Amino acid sequence: MEVGEKVVYPMPSYVLYRTVAQIQAANPVEIPYDETFTFPLQALIEAQGAVTFIASPNSPLGNAVPLDQLNTLAAELKGILIVDEAYVDFTDQNALSLAQKHNNVILLRTLSKGYSLAGLRLGFAIAKPSLISDLNKVKDSYAVDAIATLVGAAAIRDQAHKTLNVEKVLRSRSMLKHQLEALGFRVWPSEGNFLLVRSPQQSALKLQQSLKNRGVLVRHFNVPGVEDKLRITVGTDEQNEFLCRLLKEEIMTSQ
Ligand SMILES: Cc1ncc(COP(=O)(O)O)c(C=O)c1O
Known part of the structure; x- marks a missing residue:
């Protein structure tokens, strides 16, 4: 891609799209979601990026983009459409x-989420052979080591284990949602391994810092639309219960 070309993505979305665009000296163009988090299809088409990134399901919002809208986007864009399916296993x-179907669509997948193998640092792309061979021209020579290749291939072969893992996360996500709602939090619908929530009283940033001081890491994004919310990754049931105990204490002491 050429210096100054447009890399377009909706906002809020995965924070690294801006970073990778800047590394390439491209021009990051951020299309805001409205307050209902409706996918800004028309504005994304009008922006006509050389590359357009769509995370589906999105992070930190948790919502997936309907396939017919992704199809329209692919058909209407002259540039490349990257559909980042990091959270695909939870939807x-x-x-x-x-x-x-489309010559301009690249899907990105990772073993970090559904397979719970974030430390492996392994992901892959799916696209038509012509696009993949263009990517091969510019990729690092030794991007993936032999151990990650073997472990990753074994993990992908064992779909039964991945399904069990995903089911466990989905059960815990549902339990955590109910526990947080019982504490008065608003919880947005999620198709990822995390929940976007708003506290009944404290500011999101203050709550994030108090949790950090007590050893629990949750994400706060200083981005319009989510600056009053936190993204909480679903942990084990014990971790989720510990989090809810801390949140209950935080709520009681702030009253
Ligand atoms: C939307 C999205 N895409 C991609 C990734 C990258 O995951 P990894 O670098 O672990 O493969 C993440 C991780 O948080 C993400 O949220």
């Missing part, structure tokens, strides 16, 4: 059919 749709 019941995927964009594989779009990568088969």
Whole structure:
């Protein structure tokens, strides 16, 4: 891609899109979601990025983009559409059919989420052979080591284990949602392994800092639309219970 070309993505979304655009000296163009978090399809089409990044399900919002809207976007964009499916295992749709149909669609997957193998640092792309061979021209020579390749291939072969893992996260996500709602939090619908929540009283930043002081890390994003919210990754049931105990104490001491 050329210096100054547009890299377009909706906002809020994955924070690294801006960083990777800046590393390439591209021009990051951020299209805001409205307050209902409705996918800004028309504005994304009008922006006509050389590259457009869409996380589906999105982080930190948790919502997936309907396939018909991704299909329209792919058809209307002259540039490349990257559908980042990092959280695909926690939802019941995927964009594989779009990568088969369109010459400009690249799907990104990672083993960090559904497989819980974030430390492996392994992901992959799915696209038409012509696009993959263009990517091969510019990728690092030794991007993936032999151990990650072997472990990753074994993990992908063992779909039964991945399904059990995902089911466990989904059960814990649902329990955590109910526990947080019982504490008065607003919890947004999530198709990821995290929940976007708003505290009944404290500012999100203050709450994030008090939790950090007590050893629990949750994310706060200083981005319009989510600056009053926290993104909480679903932990083990014990970790989630510990978090809820701390939150209860925080709420009681702030009253
Ligand atoms: C939307 C999205 N895409 C990609 C990633 C990258 O994951 P990893 O670098 O662990 O493969 C993340 C991680 O948080 C994410 O939220």
